[in-house]
Amino acid sequence: LALFGKQSMWWKPWSGITTAYLQTVMSFEDMAQRIRSYEPQFLNGLLQTPEYARALIDRGPDPAHHAALAELRQRRQAQFAAAQGKELICVIDEASILRPVGNAQIMRRQVQHLIKLNEDPRYQLRLAELKRTNLPVEIGSTAIFDFAEALLPTIAYSESIDGGLVIQDEAAVDRRAKMFDKLRHQSLTPSKTTGKLRDVLRTNYYR
Template sequence: MDVIQRASDAEETGEGGQKARDRVLFLRDELAPSAPCMRLGGELREKREGMGLQQQDVSTALGWSKSKVSRIEGGRNAVKEQDLECLLSLYRVDEKDQEPLRELALIGKRPMWWKPWSGITTAYLQAVLSFEDMAQRIRSYEPLYLHGLVQIPEYAQALIERGPDQGYHAALAELRQMRQAKFAAARGKELICVIDEASLRRPVGNAQIMRRQLRHLMELNEDPRYQLRLAELSRPNLPLEVGPTTIFDFAEALLPTIAYSENFDGGLVIQDEETVDRRVKKFDELRHMCLNPRKTTQKLHDLLRSKYYR
């Protein structure tokens, strides 16, 4: 299906000979990058560039297609053992540096916890699950609905049931609950979530579900791992043009920050450094203009009384 790649396989050269090294991928049904494979691919890319080689040089030397080299470096393919050994040899990687790369390759081939749901989930959702699994901090703004990690089961079920019924609704709802449980159980993770007031005033399900959902948000805001901020409808000039955006921050030296944006047709995975930086700055600008967590809790309480207890 469609894959939009900007300045990737061709490794286009910009002004001053600076290579445009990173990618912007639109995922629909194609292979999705996984965080462990992306980390290994990034390491291999650095080794290749350290040797002064282009992807075409590698494909010619090893008798591979150039797209295979690109998929490995982009994290969209788990690296086979024999392929990794060929790359280590070609890049003349020191013995002491080889074992960490082999370990990454093994991790990339292990079944992920969401494998039982892989047949009913989209490629872009699987990419999100991978990023959530390894991210240390997640920053998100969703203008239409609440982020999946803060939805109560009834709210999630009401959203899922809007999709075509192929017998998967119950399984998808179960996956969302498991996703939340995994995040809550992980140590050191943090979620910073900007909630648009419009998404709370537009009921999902019914008033009873929304009452439970708002109470749940207030409870989450008491947990230091969650920081919920409300974008008020009455606040002028909020920088909402950032649109639906999730930013994944990883532990130092694990992966660079990744931005993700989902729409009706698929998901945009953004690794391009300048593009990610622009989204991060715009998101942080929005976050700082929103209500702080304490005032957000008070606003949620007021909204609960004024709209869903009338």
């Protein structure tokens, strides 16, 4: 970690407009071999189309920085896509694709993008259906970073409107990881997720 911290980070040009906890997340994304993620309200930043990302960013403060932040999000995706041996496992809450961000056209392209990503073996998308009962969604916004180096333990991260929390306590990380894996296994498989996404396209975003 110390050696990694001394390197010049690719996101340094954006350091003046990003929060410390976002910079931490980007560092973890670079180092992790596997990322497990659940977002109850919006899609993970690594899954967002440029239009979806910009519509979401435009809802935030500091309009002068919105274009740069949208550019940064695209760069994050490019960094992940270019890396070798990485895996992203995302549980997508059904509410996040039924509640429009921007407009129907943006959502249509976003859902189409999710379907395409689910064909890539580096991405595993699972849908947590609203009709399913007893899903452990109380885990909230969570990212779990698994690293290739045996000496670097798994780290969890949770985010709210007030900021981000890095979780390193072994018992707390293990508890959150088990909750995530339970949620993942109770959600739709990747192939059934693709089918559900196509259904959402037909019923919600092709009117």
